[in-house]
Amino acid sequence: MSSNETPRGPVDSSRVPRYAGPATFARLPRLDEVGRADVAVVGVPFDSGVSYRPGARFGGNAIREASRLLRPYNPAQDASPFALAQVADGGDIAVNPFNINEAVETVEAAADDLLGTGARLMTLGGDHTIALPLLRSVAKKHGPVALLHFDAHLDTWDTYFGAEYTHGTPFRRAVEEGILDTSALSHVGTRGPLYGKQDLTDDEKMGFGIVTSADVYRRGADEVADQLRQRIGDRPLYISIDIDCLDPAHAPGTGTPEAGGMTSRELLEILRGLASCNLVSADVVEVAPAYDHAEITSVAASHTAYELTTIMSRQIAAARKDSEAK
Ligand SMILES: N=C(N)NCCCC(=O)O
Numbered sequence: 001m002s003s004n005e006t007p008r009g010p011v012d013s014s015r016v017p018r019y020a021g022p023a024t025f026a027r028l029p030r031l032d033e034v035g036r037a038d039v040a041v042v043g044v045p046f047d048s049g050v051s052y053r054p055g056a057r058f059g060g061n062a063i064r065e066a067s068r069l070l071r072p073y074n075p076a077q078d079a080s081p082f083a084l085a086q087v088a089d090g091g092d093i094a095v096n097p098f099n100i101n102e103a104v105e106t107v108e109a110a111a112d113d114l115l116g117t118g119a120r121l122m123t124l125g126g127d128h129t130i131a132l133p134l135l136r137s138v139a140k141k142h143g144p145v146a147l148l149h150f151d152a153h154l155d156t157w158d159t160y161f162g163a164e165y166t167h168g169t170p171f172r173r174a175v176e177e178g179i180l181d182t183s184a185l186s187h188v189g190t191r192g193p194l195y196g197k198q199d200l201t202d203d204e205k206m207g208f209g210i211v212t213s214a215d216v217y218r219r220g221a222d223e224v225a226d227q228l229r230q231r232i233g234d235r236p237l238y239i240s241i242d243i244d245c246l247d248p249a250h251a252p253g254t255g256t257p258e259a260g261g262m263t264s265r266e267l268l269e270i271l272r273g274l275a276s277c278n279l280v281s282a283d284v285v286e287v288a289p290a291y292d293h294a295e296i297t298s299v300a301a302s303h304t305a306y307e308l309t310t311i312m313s314r315q316i317a318a319a320r321k322d323s324e325a326k
Pocket residue numbers: 051052128153155167168242244255256286
C-alpha cells in the first residue's frame with residue numbers, strides 16, 4: 001500500500017453476520033486480494049516438533065475462527081489497527097509434516113519472501129519449533145534481535161531423542177546461531193518442573209533474564225512491562241508467545257500445560273505496556289484446539305495477536321508520518 005491509499009479493513013459485521021463466510025484473521029482481506037500488506041498474518045500448520053500432546057497444526061485456523069468477534073477499534077491502545085496500516089491474512093505456509101528439517105527450511109523461505117515485501121509478520125502457529133526459522137529470517141533483515149518470549153517453558157533445552165529442532169529447543173539454537181541480541185533476552189511466565197537446576201544455569205549463560213509467572217502475579221503487569229521496556233530499549237524486537245504462558249484455566253487448549261500461569265488479562269496488559277517498542281514481527285504458538293473448551297484458548301490467542309498487530313500498525317503509521325514530514 002502506498003502512503004496515500006486507504007487500507008482495506010475487515011468485513012463490516014453490521015452488514016455481514018460475523019459468523020458468515022470463511023474465516024480470515026479478524027475478517028481481514030486476504031493478502032492476494034490487496035496485493036501487499038504492512039502486516040501479514042500467516043498460519044504455520046505444523047506440530048511435528050511436539051514432545052507431548054499434538055494438535056497445534058490446527059491452531060492457526062482455530063485462532064482465525066475465534067477472531068471473528070474482534071472489532072476494528074482497540075480502546076486499550078486508542079488505535080484502529082486495520083485503518084492505520086494494511087493488515088491482511090496471508091493464508092498458511094504449507095510445510096512438510098513428515099520432515100522437520102525441511103519444514104524449518106520452508107518456514108524460513110516463506111518468511112524471507114514476506115519480509116522481503118516490507119511486511120511485518122504476525123505468525124499463528126503451529127508448535128514452538130517454528131520460532132527458529134522465523135527468527136532466522138527476521139535476523140537476516142534486522143540483524144540480531146531482542147527477544148521477548150512468553151512461555152511456561154524455557155525452550156532452551158538442547159535435544160529431544162537426539163533431535164535439534166523441536167518445540168523445546170528453538171531458543172538454544174537461535175542463541176547458538178548468533179541471531180539474537182543476547183543483551184536483551186527475556187522469558188516471561190516461566191514456571192513448573194524442570195529436568196534439573198542446570199536448565200536454569202544454562203539458560204542464564206545464554207543471556208536470558210526470567211520473569212516468572214509468580215513475579216508477574218506479585219509485581220503486577222505495569223511494573224513488569226516497565227522493566228522489560230527498559231531492557232529492550234530501541235532494539236528491533238521479536239515477541240514469541242507460547243499460549244501455555246497462560247494458566248490452563250485461561251488456555252486449556254495447548255500441548256504442554258503447566259499449573260500456576262498468568263491470566264489472559266496480565267498477558268494483554270503487559271503487551272499494551274510494550275506499545276512503544278520497535279516490534280518487527282511476532283508469533284503466537286501452541287494453540288491445540290482439540291483440548292480447548294468453548295474456544296477459551298483460541299479467543300485468548302486471537303486477542304493476543306490483535307494487541308501485537310495493533311502495536312505494529314501504530315508503529316508503521318508513525319514511521320509513515322515521520323517520513324512524510326521529511
Ligand atoms: N514449547 C512448549 N510448549 N513446550 C516445551 C516442552 C518441552 C518438554 O516436553 O520438556
